[in-house]
Amino acid sequence: MHVSVDVLPSPPAAVACGAPLVRRALTAGEAADLARVLKAIADPARLRLLSMVAAHAGGEACVCDLTEPLGLSQPTVSHHLKVLVDAGLLRREKRGVWAYYALVPGALDAVAGVLSTTAAPGGDPSSC
Amino acid sequence: MHVSVDVLPSPPAAVACGAPLVRRALTAGEAADLARVLKAIADPARLRLLSMVAAHAGGEACVCDLTEPLGLSQPTVSHHLKVLVDAGLLRREKRGVWAYYALVPGALDAVAGVLSTTAAPGGDPSSC
């Protein structure tokens, strides 16, 4: 028994491409994938973290830069950052004692593209 | 006693405009507003509902059109639709015995615009 299905927390998710939401009815699987990424973003603390990381000098920030302005404990901030990394929205790089977080380049735009009811703006030709 | 603070579930939310997420750090209030709308979208059943309503003939659908393909009970579908209406993403119109739901025109694009790291595409000049 126990074949251990190995249901990994999922690879970075990727969101799928194009703007399928309003074009055709989503399948249960597509909806689950999209919801997983959106649930990661749909939290005030995590939205502020994304925003603070993006607006920080150099496009990256360490936990010590984020804890105090956010008004949450350090373990809580670490938890939220992990959720965002697991969702494929942030990238974590450890340098010495500090851990630096930065936006994953196309991630937020991919989500925006799926939600948009018009054609994608810049038109990222790498995917699809 | 009981002045009844009347903390309304919030007006349609509106999300704010522009693409402030990656430009500057969000305030706690802005993050809370955005999170409220995103939480409404961040559910597989509700994503499929938005998608099915948008893809349906005439851009609108009644509950009876949605219950069966979604595989959820009628009360649950009604509950999800109410969440989407309260978030300002769907519009409800009752005609006779049936209740028809349709997308609120700019709502999804507004959310997409906030998440996007580039300038808004079509450029909806009505707001801001």
Place this chain on the structure above:
DNA sequence: TCACGACATCGACGATGGTCAATTCGTCTG
């Protein structure tokens, strides 16, 4: 080697959310 600082993980608690069965509310029709 030891102490300290930055960060991650663990365990627990209260709050929120998704779902359904049962009921209620409106509206049309016989």
Place this chain on the structure above:
DNA sequence: CAGACGAATTGACCATCGTCGATGTCGTGA
């Protein structure tokens, strides 16, 4: 009016989530 039908509301149950304090881990410097 009474019945039927579509939809909304209620109440309850279980799962998931956000938060914290305590603890563990790893790299740095005295």
